Amino acid sequence: xxxxxxxxxxxxxxxxxxxxxxxxxxxxxxxxxxxxxxxxxxxxxxxxxxxxxxxxxxxxxxxxxxxxxxxxxxxxxxxxxxxxxxxxxxxxxxxxxxxxxxxxxxxxxxxxxxxxxx
Amino acid sequence: xxxxxxxxxxxxxxxxxxxxxxxxxxxxxxxxxxxxxxxxxxxxxxxxxxxxxxxxxxxxxxxxxxxxxxxxxxxxxxxxxxxxxxxxxxxxxxxxxxxxxxxxxxxxxxxxxxx
Numbered sequence: 001x002x003x004x005x006x007x008x009x010x011x012x013x014x015x016x017x018x019x020x021x022x023x024x025x026x027x028x029x030x031x032x033x034x035x036x037x038x039x040x041x042x043x044x045x046x047x048x049x050x051x052x053x054x055x056x057x058x059x060x061x062x063x064x065x066x067x068x069x070x071x072x073x074x075x076x077x078x079x080x081x082x083x084x085x086x087x088x089x090x091x092x093x094x095x096x097x098x099x100x101x102x103x104x105x106x107x108x109x110x111x112x113x114x115x116x117x118x
Numbered sequence: 119x120x121x122x123x124x125x126x127x128x129x130x131x132x133x134x135x136x137x138x139x140x141x142x143x144x145x146x147x148x149x150x151x152x153x154x155x156x157x158x159x160x161x162x163x164x165x166x167x168x169x170x171x172x173x174x175x176x177x178x179x180x181x182x183x184x185x186x187x188x189x190x191x192x193x194x195x196x197x198x199x200x201x202x203x204x205x206x207x208x209x210x211x212x213x214x215x216x217x218x219x220x221x222x223x224x225x226x227x228x229x230x231x232x233x
Contacts, residue, residue: 002161002163002164006161042223042224042225042226043208043221043223045221090161090162092162104149104150104169104212104213105150105212106152106164106167107212107221108164109154109161109162109163110161111160111161112160112161114159
């Protein structure tokens with residue numbers, strides 16, 4: 001138990017569906033992240049929220065839409081995905097400085113949501 | 119530029135023998151270094167972390183790593199492997215400052231443990 005909870009753990013969706021992944025952290029952190037892990041590829045950072053404001057978007061396609069309603073919750077809304085989007089999506093959190101400059105602090109990961117697009 | 123190189127994509131050991139997973143890094147700044155473990159169908163779990171205090175860092179499950187600045191290495195070791203250690207291990211660099219929260223991951227080393 002890392003203090004970062006992701007739901008659902010497994011999701012199968014069609015290319016025309018709309019679904020969402022949910023992440024909740026119980027660590028009192030002020031930064032949250034979405035990462036994508038595909039087979040045989042390094043982890044890719046998708047989005048970073050610090051103090052509920054998006055500070056990083058690594059050119060992710062618009063069919064992925066993040067939402068951070070408060071510092072404890074993070075969503076990833078999925079719409080018209082492609083089969084190549086099938087992957088493990090990892091949520092993470094950390095405690096960062098109030099100036100939004102990132103520290104060397106530990107990032108804690110959830111167990112991940114396995115997404116299959118058919 | 120920052121980078122992480124894990125020198126072996128796959129390491130196989132027998133149960134009860136030592137484990138060595140190698141990691142070299144490149145960083146212009148004073149980095150934080152981490153080892154994470156990922157068991158099959160699971161997320162990433164922090165094993166240990168170096169942040170410029172003691173150069174020998176002890177982690178969970180009997181693992182430890184030594185930061186060697188002169189060699190820019192942060193190798194992970196364990197004196198005696200257990201079957202439950204079979205997993206993928208990631209060496210990770212995180213730099214301080216800047217506007218990015220990114221971690222720089224190595225490509226991972228898959229550890230197999232034979233009975």
